[in-house]
Amino acid sequence: MKCAEFQPATAVPDTKVGDVTSGTCSARARSAERHHQVALTRALRVRVRSNFCFPLPCIGLEDLAGRGHQISAPLGSSADRPSTGWRLIWGEPSGRCLGLMIPQHFEKCEIDRRGQRLIEEMARRRLDFILLMDPCNYYYVTGFPIGVLKGTFGALISADGNVFWIGRKTDMSNVKALIEADWSGDRHEIGAEIADDQDPYAAVGEAIATIAPHGTRIGFELAKAVIPPRGMTQIAAALPGREVVNAAGLIEPMRAVKSEAELTYMRRSGQIAAEATRAALDGLLPGASEADLAANLIGHAIRAGAEPFSLEPFVCSGPRSALAHSTWTMAPLQSGTIINTELAPPVARYSAPLFRVSVIGPPGDDICRLHDASRAGLLAGLESIGPGMTCHDADAVVRATIDRLGYAGMFPVRAAYGVGINFAPDWSEENVASIRPGNQTPLEPGMCFHLVPALYQPGVGCACCSMTICITSDGVETLTPFEPELVVLHP
Missing domain, CATH: 3.90.230.10 (Creatinase/methionine aminopeptidase superfamily)
Structure with a gap:
């Protein structure tokens, strides 16, 4: 019709x-190999399941081809359907291509600004740590674009900006890819991998206890149904000597x-x-x-x-x-x-x-x-x-x-x-x-x-x-x- x-x-x-484009800002790597990996990720913004990607001009396609990668037009391109980006056929000589599987949609400078705002707000609320389990909030702060729906998953962020990922073991493959791809990988680490035979909330509490020392003040997102009351009780029980507080509404105004x-x-x-x-x-x-x-x-x-x-x-x-x-x-x-x-x-x-x-x-x-x-x-x-x-x-x-x-x-x-x-x-x-x-x-x-x-x-x-x-x-x-x-x- x-x-x-x-x-x-x-x-x-x-x-x-407007077209989906963005500016550039520099990203330093600790080694030539890591710099190469980060540059590839930023240049391609590879996104699985779609040929619509978000390129950033860090390195040219000729550079990629010269490093052993095969570059082709995106799937579905034709004379009557213009190309919207490029896809990479894996060819990383070192085999370290895992990071390319996690798209990074924002520049390091923007993620850094968001992180700094979080640190300032945590200081204002006298928080030593905050556990973000709402996918919208941990994506906004860290750039991690995966919403893990099954099991328990979140980012424990310290007052100095370090990120400890805690969640179901099978989902940690996503975090490992993020660490490979992220400009700030040295600030991200896996805090705990929870096995399927563990009680998830007790395990979250135990993991936080190994990271947050006695006397610290820890914020939780209690306004959204990301942690049920029973789960919050179990988490708090595993944190004696720490102050557990409601930090709901801390991230949302920033967004x-x-x-x-x-x-x-x-x-x-x-x-x-x-x-x-x-x-x-x-x-x-x-x-x-x-x-x-x-x-x-x-x-x-x-x-x-x-x-x-x-x-x-x-x-x-x-x-x-x-x-x-x-x-x-x-x-x-x-x-x-x-x-x-x-x-x-x-x-x-x-x-x-x-x-x-x-x-x-x-x-x-x-x-x-x-x-x-x-x-x-x-x-x-x-x-x-x-x-x-x-x-x-x-x-x-x-x-x-x-x-x-x-x-x-x-x-x-x-x-x-x-x-x-x-x-x-x-x-x-x-x-x-x-x-x-x-x-x-x-x-x-x-x-x-x-x-x-x-x-x-x-x-x-x-x-x-x-x-x-x-x-x-x-x-x-x-x-x-x-x-x-x-x-x-x-x-």
């Missing part, structure tokens, strides 16, 4: 979409304002979300089901460069879409009913979500009115939200518009939630930033949100005309280049 022609809304700011490198990944994610949504809707065949649409959406996103999703896309149709966060079944898509698609394709574990509403054939008046109200709330936000406003006031801008149109009772959610880093089981940064009633946090340039004026009408469905935005010095930048219109599909 083909999408109807769009009339772009004039109130929507121009979307700025609120995105760097230019982070925004580059988010812009690419938004571009993939828009491209995948258009392609999936255009590719629908008569008689297609919700599952067919979901498969098309996911497939197009992956081929465009999306990493494994932290949360599957939401695809739903008809009145059932009024059941929040419903997703696909084998039900066929019906003409004249709402079709919802929402996805957040990760790029370097950053994402810019997109929610769009479509309909096969002419939409009914009830669908048009519901979508128009959602769209009006979105446009009001894009027009008025900017730096210096509080999150409460920004929410009020969207909410007042929807209320004026008579849909306040169908708008049960906050106007926007924070987005950025995502690992399973979620793609939001709700715990970092949220545009909601009562939140007096001021908006700053570089903060990113998914603006979601989601309206739920029983018997009709859900309409949400969304946009991922970044706060700028004079308003917002839109990160998902897809027109905020009801998509009418021609059978």
Whole structure:
């Protein structure tokens, strides 16, 4: 099916979409061999499962070829599909290519800045150590991009910046690859490898006890469900003579304002979300089901460069879409009913979500009115939200518009939630930033949100005309280049 022609809304700011590139900053190695290995890693930013990589110009392809490596164009390249990067066919003479398996998405200087901010905050809170078990937080601080979901895993960081990785033994292969690849490998070491026949939380406590001496003050992330109460009790029992404190909310404020490198990944994610949504809707065949649409959406996103999703896309149709966060079944898509698609394709574990509403054939008046109200709330936000406003006031801008149109009772959610880093089981940064009633946090340039004026009408469905935005010095930048219109599909 083909999408109807769009009339772009004039109130929507121009979307700025840039190539995924980054600057360079020097990285010193302790030996020529290590320098060679680090340079290769930084030049290629190899990412398994996708040909979309993040090159940094440390050394040229000719240098690589001259060192015994075979360089080829990325998988899927063709005359009509331009190359997005290069892949390396292993040929390291020394055999030390393990580090190339872990992508490093940020420059050493940026990771160092984050680490220094953490050290300063730890000093302010009088912490000698902090255990980070939320993948979003240890990725932000260390650059380690793997979310270990099975078993216990985390980074114990000391007040002088040393990182001790503690976790299930089988997952430590990832840490060893990180140590090989990292510019600061001398600051990383394995604190403990936990065997499957050990009690994981008792083992974590025992490992910390061997690193943190008596009299130290140790912080734990207790706000998120990364350690169950029973586990925390076991850990604390293994740490007599140490002070165990709640360090929740220490990292999250640091993540609120995105760097230019982070925004580059988010812009690419938004571009993939828009491209995948258009392609999936255009590719629908008569008689297609919700599952067919979901498969098309996911497939197009992956081929465009999306990493494994932290949360599957939401695809739903008809009145059932009024059941929040419903997703696909084998039900066929019906003409004249709402079709919802929402996805957040990760790029370097950053994402810019997109929610769009479509309909096969002419939409009914009830669908048009519901979508128009959602769209009006979105446009009001894009027009008025900017730096210096509080999150409460920004929410009020969207909410007042929807209320004026008579849909306040169908708008049960906050106007926007924070987005950025995502690992399973979620793609939001709700715990970092949220545009909601009562939140007096001021908006700053570089903060990113998914603006979601989601309206739920029983018997009709859900309409949400969304946009991922970044706060700028004079308003917002839109990160998902897809027109905020009801998509009418021609059978």
